[in-house]
Amino acid sequence: MKSITVAALVLIISALTACGVQADSASITATEAANHVGESARVCGLVASAKYATETRRQPTFLNLDRPYPNHVFTALIWGSDREAFPYAPEGLQGKWICVTGVIELYKGKAEIIVTGPTQIEMQK
Numbered sequence: 001m002k003s004i005t006v007a008a009l010v011l012i013i014s015a016l017t018a019c020g021v022q023a024d025s026a027s028i029t030a031t032e033a034a035n036h037v038g039e040s041a042r043v044c045g046l047v048a049s050a051k052y053a054t055e056t057r058r059q060p061t062f063l064n065l066d067r068p069y070p071n072h073v074f075t076a077l078i079w080g081s082d083r084e085a086f087p088y089a090p091e092g093l094q095g096k097w098i099c100v101t102g103v104i105e106l107y108k109g110k111a112e113i114i115v116t117g118p119t120q121i122e123m124q125k
Contacts, residue, residue: 030065030074033104033111042101043074043113044124050094052083059083061090063098063115075112076100076121085117097124 028036030045045065049072052061059080064072076098078090099122102113115121 027099030067030111033074033113034106036104037106037111038104040101040103042099043076043104043111044097044099045074046097047093047095048072050091052089052091054080063090063093063100065098065100072110075107075110076115077112078115082116087118090115090121093121093123098122099124 027042027044030043033041033043043065047063048066049064049068050062051069053059061078061080061083062069063076063078065074065076067073078086083090100113100115101120101122102115104111104113106112113120
């Protein structure tokens with residue numbers, strides 16, 4: 001029985017690696033982020049929705065991981081004043097797997113990281 005469990009685990013890890021999903025104990029999911037408020041962490045997930053709110057005060061860009069707005073569980077927030085640091089339009093990350101690094105905060109009950117530069121966002125395979 002033990003050898004079957006080990007074989008199944010190896011098969012699952014191999015399948016995930018082949019799909020480009022990397023197991024990283026230093027990363028947490030978007031859903032887990034709310035349990036780590038105040039901590040510096042690396043939050044990974046799929047950009048389910050992205051919006052550059054040009055008509056809103058401070059012109060924020062919202063990258064919502066795993067679930068689109070308004071059902072989002074985590075947001076990477078980029079203020080308009082920080083967009084010039086990016087060599088690409090951050091909202092173009094919609095549909096891509098990313099990891100965001102920074103201090104997790106809570107805003108209106110939702111976890112977020114305020115991103116000030118492109119080095120905080122790592123695109124995944």
